Amino acid sequence: xxxxxxxxxxxxxxxxxxxxxxxxxxxxxxxxxxxxxxxxxxxxxxxxxxxxxxxxxxxxxxxxxxxxxxxxxxxxxxxxxxxxxxxxxxxxxxxxxxxxxxxxxxxxxxxxxxxxxxxxxxxxxx
Amino acid sequence: xxxxxxxxxxxxxxxxxxxxxxxxxxxxxxxxxxxxxxxxxxxxxxxxxxxxxxxxxxxxxxxxxxxxxxxxxxxxxxxxxxxxxxxxxxxxxxxxxxxxxxxxxxxxxxxxxxxxxxxxxxxxxxxxxxxxxxxxxxxxxxxxxxxxxxxxxxxxxxxxxxxxxxxxxxxxxxxxxxxxxxxxxxxxxxxxxxxxxxxxxxxxxxxxxxxxxxxxxxxxxxxxxxxxxxxxxxxxxxxxxxxxxxxxxxxxxxxxxxxxxxxxxxxxxxxxxxxxxxxxxxxxxxxxxxxxxxxxxxxxxxxxxxxxxxxxxxxxxxxxxxxxxxxxxxxxxxxxxxxxxxxxxxxxxxxxxxxxxxxxxxxxxxxxxxxxxxxxxxxxxxxxxxxxxxxxxxxxxxxxxxxxxxxxxxxxxxxxxxx
Numbered sequence: 212x213x214x215x216x217x218x219x220x221x222x223x224x225x226x227x228x229x230x231x232x233x234x235x236x237x238x239x240x241x242x243x244x245x246x247x248x249x250x251x252x253x254x255x256x257x258x259x260x261x262x263x264x265x266x267x268x269x270x271x272x273x274x275x276x277x278x279x280x281x282x283x284x285x286x287x288x289x290x291x292x293x294x295x296x297x298x299x300x301x302x303x304x305x306x307x308x309x310x311x312x313x314x315x316x317x318x319x320x321x322x323x324x325x326x327x328x329x330x331x332x333x334x335x336x337x
Numbered sequence: 338x339x340x341x342x343x344x345x346x347x348x349x350x351x352x353x354x355x356x357x358x359x360x361x362x363x364x365x366x367x368x369x370x371x372x373x374x375x376x377x378x379x380x381x382x383x384x385x386x387x388x389x390x391x392x393x394x395x396x397x398x399x400x401x402x403x404x405x406x407x408x409x410x411x412x413x414x415x416x417x418x419x420x421x422x423x424x425x426x427x428x429x430x431x432x433x434x435x436x437x438x439x440x441x442x443x444x445x446x447x448x449x450x451x452x453x454x455x456x457x458x459x460x461x462x463x464x465x466x467x468x469x470x471x472x473x474x475x476x477x478x479x480x481x482x483x484x485x486x487x488x489x490x491x492x493x494x495x496x497x498x499x500x501x502x503x504x505x506x507x508x509x510x511x512x513x514x515x516x517x518x519x520x521x522x523x524x525x526x527x528x529x530x531x532x533x534x535x536x537x538x539x540x541x542x543x544x545x546x547x548x549x550x551x552x553x554x555x556x557x558x559x560x561x562x563x564x565x566x567x568x569x570x571x572x573x574x575x576x577x578x579x580x581x582x583x584x585x586x587x588x589x590x591x592x593x594x595x596x597x598x599x600x601x602x603x604x605x606x607x608x609x610x611x612x613x614x615x616x617x618x619x620x621x622x623x624x625x626x627x628x629x630x631x632x633x634x635x636x637x638x639x640x641x642x643x644x645x646x647x648x649x650x651x652x653x654x655x656x657x658x659x660x661x662x663x664x665x666x667x668x669x670x671x672x673x674x675x676x677x678x679x680x681x682x683x684x685x686x687x688x689x690x691x692x693x694x695x696x697x698x699x700x701x702x703x704x705x706x707x708x709x710x711x712x713x714x715x716x717x718x719x720x721x722x723x724x725x726x727x728x729x730x731x732x733x734x735x736x737x738x739x740x741x742x743x744x745x746x747x748x749x750x751x752x753x754x755x756x
Contacts, residue, residue: 219439256566272378276402277478279383283403288636303343308381309477 220244222252224330228259228327230320233267237274249281253288260285261323265296274310282313291315291330293323348488351379355492359499363601368503370400372496376470377402379492384453384473389500390414390466398501403473408452414441419466422459427486430458434695441469456481458489460497467501502598524623528575533576541589551723553577555662555703558719562702563658572624573655579627579660580634582612610635611644630655634663637694649696661703665693669724680728684737693743701745708738 221232229252232239242286249260262281269334271276295317297305305311318322369387377385384403386394396412408673414626418441421429429437433448442449442457453473458469470493475481477673481489520609535549542548556577587609592610614632622628633656636642638649668683678686689698709715711734721729 239374270356272347272376273354273374274378275381276374276378279377279381282404282476283383304347307343307347308477309479313476317369334698 220248222248223316223325224252224257227257228255229255230261230263232263232265235266235268237264237267237270237278239273240269240278242274242277246250246277246281250284253284253290257290259274259291259293259327261293261295261317261320261327263295263320263323264298264301265300265319268298270301270304275304275310281315282310286313291327293317293326295313295323297321338672340595351375352492353493355495359495365503369500370402371495372398372499373402373470376489376492376496377472379488380481381476382472382474383476386471387496387500388412389468390419390473395628396469396706397409404452404454404471412445412448412659414466414704417745418444419459422427422469423461423464425459427490427679429484430456431481431584434458456489459592460493460495460500461475464499467497469577470496498514524571525641527623527691528571530544531578533577534582536578536583541584545670545672550672551666551670552580552659554719556658556724558706559658559662559699559703560655562686562706563698568624572622572627573630575622575624576627576630576655577659577662579617580613580631580663581609582616582631583609583611583615586612603677607635607643617692626655629653630659634659636660638696639693651683652696654696654699657722661695661699665703669728681737682735684741688744694750697745697749701742704738704745710733710741711735711738 220234223230229247229249231248231252233245245262247263252260256327260281262278282292292313293315294321296306297316302311302316305314305316315323315326317326355372358371360640365606367741373385373387378703378706385449386401386404386409387399388409389399391397396409398406398409418439421439421441425439428434429442431437432442434442435446436672437443437498449471454471455474456472458470458472459466460470461604472489475485479675500611508739532553533551535553537548539549541545554577556681557570557574562575565573587606591605611631614628617628617631620628630653632653633642633647634642634651636645636647636656637660638652640646650749665683668678669680671677686705687695687700689702700716706715707720707729710718710721711729
């Protein structure tokens with residue numbers, strides 16, 4: 212079931228994966244709401260995060276900084292993070308700025324979930 | 338889109354947002370935090386902090402992202418450190434550059450690198466280091482290019498000026514608040530001084546002790562009832578306190594004559610409004626027209642007053658108020674040659690003399706203020722206290738006042754104004 216959290220942010224959980232939906236313009240206001248929701252989900256025990264950008268048309272500098280913060284927090288808590296359904300223009304921006312070095316991109320939420328399930332079943336090689 | 342074009346658009350958008358943020362009048366901490374995010378997001382830097390240099394001593398953290406809050410404790414910058422930043426080139430701002438002579442970098446290098454800080458740039462305003470911006474590496478893992486340096490330095494300059502301006506505005510607001518407090522204190526001192534002066538005036542007349550103080554208070558009550566502003570109300574109160582200041586030059590024997598005085602002495606006594614004006618006019622009062630109110634408080638609407646024989650519209654409204662307050666106090670206090678008049682008698686006098694001696698609007702306002710006290714609408718019973726126990730009591734009092742107000746309002750409605 213979708214949970215509206217902090218006004219504009221929708222989210223839901225699939226097992227230990229949280230799916231958080233970004234709004235049409237990822238700026239300071241919406242970025243901070245997404246960040247709060249991601250932190251809440253990680254604090255609640257989620258082991259993976261999917262941020263869905265299907266409705267997102269534009270990401271500004273503050274949005275980038277906040278996304279990097281989310282990546283940082285996820286990395287520190289050992290959570291896997293996937294960005295799904297990112298439009299071409301934003302993909303170019305993420306690639307140019309190096310965000311794609313730290314997250315996996317997926318076509319949609321289903322593909323992201325599949326990606327995460329593969330990651331979770333991959334045996335750790337010592 | 339070419340990556341270089343996209344980068345340019347992204348940077349340009351961030352600069353535009355930064356300008357807007359810095360020019361805004363919002364919360365200081367929020368402005369710094371947002372500015373830092375804009376800088377980090379422009380080049381996708383993973384962590385950063387904005388710190389202010391407050392004289393000599395520990396750096397004050399204004400915003401931090403991706404770093405431990407306690408990370409900056411123990412960081413200090415002295416004059417030598419500031420000078421190193423003022424004279425430094427781009428290479429001196431790189432934390433990894435061990436060849437630099439920058440004392441701050443050399444002192445804190447290990448700690449900075451441990452936290453992932455790669456660049457430390459000074460915020461310079463008017464040739465002074467006002468703070469530092471600490472930046473982590475790029476998310477892309479690439480080294481900083483010269484273009485990156487130009488972008489960062491431009492944004493750091495903006496942020497530095499923004500912080501400096503906000504701090505200046507804070508100081509101005511603080512000083513304005515302090516000045517406001519001093520002004521209020523000064524006004525209170527002025528008011529207390531004037532009250533003390535009023536008491537001194539009244540001491541000269543042994544039969545009218547407290548008269549000036551009461552005239553000041555009645556005037557204030559009337560003006561407030563007439564809807565005057567707080568400042569105007571304060572002004573009229575002062576005028577009430579000082580209205581008889583001219584009596585200081587009148588012979589004490591004339592003022593204290595136990596019975597009605599003769600024409601010669603009366604003429605001497607009647608000099609006091611003009612004398613009051615002469616005394617008050619050279620003083621720079623914080624309120625308007627106080628000398629004029631003192632000068633004209635014995636004028637009458639029918640032109641039979643003194644010193645100038647002014648009529649209705651020629652008399653300042655403040656003087657009309659003080660005039661009523663003065664007469665009312667004279668009627669309601671004992672004098673050496675008579676007892677004070679009954680309230681019925683006073684109301685009759687006010688009704689008969691409205692439009693002749695007193696302005697009907699002023700009398701009606703005073704009557705309304707009294708009615709509010711006797712009906713309990715006004716909790717603070719200031720007029721009642723001044724008049725003493727029993728004077729404004731009795732079932733007939735509200736009726737007397739209501740009838741007076743109604744009569745004055747009817748008279749006003751029936752007045753035909755001729756062009």
